[in-house]
Amino acid sequence: MNRFDKNAKKWDAKERRLKMAKNTFDAITNKITVSKNTNVLDVGAGTGLLLLHFVENVKHITAIDYSIGMLDMLQEKLLQAEIKNVDLIHFDANKDKLEKNKFDLVISNMTFHHFKKPNEFIKQVYESLKQGGIVCIADLETEDGTFHTPEASEDVFHLGFNKHEFNTWLI
Numbered sequence: 001m002n003r004f005d006k007n008a009k010k011w012d013a014k015e016r017r018l019k020m021a022k023n024t025f026d027a028i029t030n031k032i033t034v035s036k037n038t039n040v041l042d043v044g045a046g047t048g049l050l051l052l053h054f055v056e057n058v059k060h061i062t063a064i065d066y067s068i069g070m071l072d073m074l075q076e077k078l079l080q081a082e083i084k085n086v087d088l089i090h091f092d093a094n095k096d097k098l099e100k101n102k103f104d105l106v107i108s109n110m111t112f113h114h115f116k117k118p119n120e121f122i123k124q125v126y127e128s129l130k131q132g133g134i135v136c137i138a139d140l141e142t143e144d145g146t147f148h149t150p151e152a153s154e155d156v157f158h159l160g161f162n163k164h165e166f167n168t169w170l171i
Contacts, residue, residue: 044093099128102130
């Protein structure tokens with residue numbers, strides 16, 4: 001069992017996570033327009049903190065995550081709120097493949113630093129987009145390693161990213 005599975009039930013208890021998801025949603029929707037025709041992919045959906053802000057404004061969301069515990073918590077939220085436009089997929093970005101030409105928007109919040117080869121996965125993300133699709137990724141900028149606790153570092157492969165280098169992956 002990974003640390004995300006272990007911590008899934010109490011994940012949403014940290015106020016900073018709720019604020020970060022809301023701030024990320026606001027940043028995205030201040031830059032782009034979503035509609036009832038938008039099909040979204042949420043990479044590293046976790047307990048749905050980001051995607052739950054989108055559900056009423058889009059056609060469909062595919063939520064992928066490596067943690068079954070996180071997906072279980074998200075499933076509970078979806079059932080309680082009677083949300084039916086979200087599909088959950090257990091997904092390992094280090095080995096699984098995304099469906100091509102399917103999404104209008106890909107969102108991700110604090111996930112890419114957990115991927116072994118984020119620069120390779122971003123290529124899959126682009127291939128998963130429909131013509132004119134948009135990618136919106138929020139993650140750590142390069143930092144000294146203090147963002148994560150030592151026990152949490154087992155699944156952290158990058159101490160953030162240099163914005164300029166990351167942008168080269170997006171071209």
